[in-house]
């Protein structure tokens with residue numbers, strides 16, 4: 001329950017609404033509890049000789065008090081429910097903003113479905129607590145208090161009789177509430193599983209279709225949905241039994257009240273009007289008492305939802321700005337150096353991907369990294385924009401350790417095109433312009449020309465305003481890759497990293513892009529990962545990665561002369577080219 005304390009700053013932010021709402025709860029209950037007095041009075045008036053005017057006067061007052069109670073109830077909702085919506089809005093913004101700062105490692109360990117479920121389902125549960133939860137809790141307290149005072153004033157004896165079921169009620173609320181909490185937690189977990197499956201399945205729908213797994217995927221969903229349905233049904237059954245039990249208990253509690261009350265009327269110690277008024281109070285208590293169970297459920301649901309949200313809020317990014325991060329005013333040259341850099345993935349210390357790697361890249365030069373698949377090329381370049389940090393050693397740009405630079409400044413220097421490109425469902429222009437704070441048509445056109453994309457876009461009826469489907473589904477593989485390159489170029493980086501970013505374009509387009517890069521960005525340091533010798537052979541330097549180390553380094557000609565790993569790779573690709581040209 002203490003997890004809900006996380007909400008304190010939000011509640012304080014809207015304290016005016018909440019305090020005013022609570023005052024209105026008190027006022028609405030005063031009117032609600034005073035109103036039945038006029039029913040009692042009307043009944044008593046009718047027990048003797050009376051005029052219609054006497055009855056109408058009491059009925060009129062009853063209607064007036066009931067209306068006033070309703071008006072203040074409206075103000076209660078206006079303030080407390082509105083505050084809960086505002087807090088939900090703030091919480092959603094904070095949740096999303098927090099997700100933005102979390103590191104790559106967090107996203108590697110947490111599924112998208114899980115995060116969506118927490119941001120929707122769990123947040124709704126918290127909102128229900130902040131609105132109806134708080135409102136009904138406070139209302140229950142004051143309704144019970146005022147109604148009990150009014151009942152005691154009529155007859156302490158009858159009040160005691162009416163309260164006989166209360167201990168049973170409290171105990172059953174406690175027991176059933178606990179069971180409800182467990183069921184609710186389990187439902188929320190099931191919902192996260194379903195969200196995850198749907199998200200993954202729809203993202204991978206092309207694979208599902210190619211492998212004709214539609215029926216299997218439908219069955220997987222059906223099973224999860226069935227579990228979710230079963231759990232919900234079980235909770236609904238429990239709730240139904242709970243409410244039926246409460247209603248029966250409350251109805252039974254009226255029997256001794258009317259029995260003993262009737263005897264009191266016969267003895268002349270009470271009037272029929274008192275009994276009528278008393279019965280109204282007992283039924284007025286029924287909703288607050290029932291809502292104890294309901295509110296308990298809401299609070300328990302919110303407590304477990306908030307626990308799950310707090311897990312995210314308390315996760316700190318493992319890569320962030322250092323306390324004294326700063327950057328010099330000198331223009332960036334783009335000299336990149338690795339100093340004894342080692343890296344292993346969490347829990348895999350025995351198999352470092354990079355093992356004490358050192359190298360120095362001259363500003364404005366072009367360097368290629370080659371190596372067998374899984375040799376650590378992507379891991380190495382991920383360290384440069386600090387998507388992950390080395391476990392040992394350091395990386396410098398122009399002599400400054402990148403960990404001492406503000407993260408945003410560091411990333412601003414780097415144009416990074418990762419192996420798995422990603423495009424947003426937006427126009428091509430917006431995708432290319434993604435890194436800029438203001439749209440810059442000239443920069444978009446210039447970047448698309450260098451990336452050899454301009455002619456393709458010109459052929460589209462809507463040109464740069466063409467809307468892309470999810471992940472750029474309406475572009476070819478090569479067009480997607482070139483759009484991602486254009487995005488990195490529009491950013492005008494000092495360091496451009498292309499991680500296998502030209503694999504889907506043909507060799508002549510690739511050569512043309514490479515030439516444009518060298519001509520138009522002469523001051524940019526280019527780091528290129530590729531499996532194709534045709535791509536890397538024109539680079540100033542080629543580094544061959546093997547067993548976590550730089551096994552060879554030099555120009556194309558130097559490495560061929562060595563007749564080692566690179567030469568072997570070269571000869572193998574020559575042979576493959578010859579065979580395919582024969583075919």
Ligand SMILES: Nc1ncnc2c1ncn2[C@@H]1O[C@H](COP(=O)(O)OP(=O)(O)OP(=O)(O)O)[C@@H](O)[C@H]1O
Nearest residue numbers: 108345353371372373374375376377378379380419
């Ligand atoms: N997030 C991760 N968690 C654990 N291990 C990982 C992770 N990412 C990569 N690896 C492992 O690290 C090693 C290097 O992977 P990396 O992607 O850097 O290789 P690569 O040389 O770029 O491969 P490719 O040429 O196939 O793209 C591989 O053995 C891979 O299984």
